[in-house]
Amino acid sequence: MEKPIYYVSVLVYILLWIGLWGLSDIFINYLVNKHKINRTLIYVMLVILCIAFIILFNLKDE
Known part of the structure; x- marks a missing residue:
């Protein structure tokens, strides 16, 4: 019965x-x-x- 809750989350x-x-x-731009940070690095983060x-949320439910 827990599966629908998982899909909703x-x-x-x-x-x-x-x-x-x-x-x-906007923040990434x-x-x-301003700081010349690599865009792909931000996306990966x-x-x-x-x-x-x-x-974290899945571990909390168990």
């Missing part, structure tokens, strides 16, 4: 990700322009953060 993550993408894109949050 994944859907919420995806919607949040899309919603935050616009804001994070600011970082790239964001993906790792997202995966870490998903793992």
